[in-house]
Amino acid sequence: MFRLSILSAVFLASSAMAAPQNFAIDSLHSYPNFAVNHLGMSTVQGRFDKMTGRVVLDEAAKTGSIDIKIATASISTGDAKRTDGARSRDEHLKGPDFFNATEFPEMSYKSTKMVFKGETIESIEGNLTLLGVTRPLKLSVTSFKCGPHPFTKKPMCGADVTGTIKRTDFGMKYGVPAIGDEIKLSINVEALPE
Numbered sequence: 208m209f210r211l212s213i214l215s216a217v218f219l220a221s222s223a224m225a226a227p228q229n230f231a232i233d234s235l236h237s238y239p240n241f242a243v244n245h246l247g248m249s250t251v252q253g254r255f256d257k258m259t260g261r262v263v264l265d266e267a268a269k270t271g272s273i274d275i276k277i278a279t280a281s282i283s284t285g286d287a288k289r290t291d292g293a294r295s296r297d298e299h300l301k302g303p304d305f306f307n308a309t310e311f312p313e314m315s316y317k318s319t320k321m322v323f324k325g326e327t328i329e330s331i332e333g334n335l336t337l338l339g340v341t342r343p344l345k346l347s348v349t350s351f352k353c354g355p356h357p358f359t360k361k362p363m364c365g366a367d368v369t370g371t372i373k374r375t376d377f378g379m380k381y382g383v384p385a386i387g388d389e390i391k392l393s394i395n396v397e398a399l400p401e
Contacts, residue, residue, distance in 0.1 A: 227265040230364055230398035232275065234259055239277055239394045244387030253284035253300075262398045264353075264364065269323040273331060275316045275394075280308040304381035311338050327351050331368065337377040346370040346394070365397045 238254045245251040260275035279301070286296035301308040318333035328348045335344040346368040353364040370392045375383060 227263050227268075227271075229401040230262040230264065231401050232258065232260040232262065233363075233397040233399055236397040237395060239275075239392065241393070242391045244389070246385050251284060251296075253282060255279070255281045256283055257281035261401070262364065262396075264321075266326070266353075269321075271318075271321040271328070273316070273318045273321075273333070277314050277316075278308075279306040279312060279314055282306060282308075305379055307338060314338075316344065328366070335372065335377075338379060340377045342372070342376050344370055344372060346392075361399070363397060363399050366395075368392075368394045368396070370394075 234257065237258050238256065239258055240252065240254045242250050242252045255277045257278035258275060260273065262271065262273045264271040282297055282300050284296050284300065288298075289295045300306055303310075306314075314335070314337040316333055316335050318331050320332040321328050322330045322332065328351045330348055331346045333344060333346070334341050347370065348366055348368050350365070350367040352366075353362065355361065356363045372390050372392065373388050374380075374390055375388050
């Protein structure tokens, strides 16, 4: 009887681990960053401060999905407000020339496939929606790890992903080519079980 109880417990634990796990993106530790060439002279970098979403992961079946929403008005490039009254870069980026945050308050990324190499995720295929336009975007996963949080000991997952888009593909044409068309994306994500 004792052996049967142990076997049942092991089986139930294995079944639970094999089932898809749902994670909520930790908005305090997850940021989409971007880099763009400026005037052929340097690279301007920025990020979005508000990102939410959900990750579903089934490590046994090597499948999963990710659904991310980013508040376009949360863009930050280090020039939020100017004391001389001139329009700041962040204000310009929120306007109609770029992200048009009033009409399109959100951009999103929804995966269609997670590509595994062995036990880790190698890349994510999906669609980015920006300014009401949806285009395919493949993200390379440069780092992926699940394990206990070092302080709380609760389970968590983290990843770093990269990708590249052309902003003109989404109708964002202002300033091209002086302000680069190619945008390099780098997204760090931490997620906690729901």
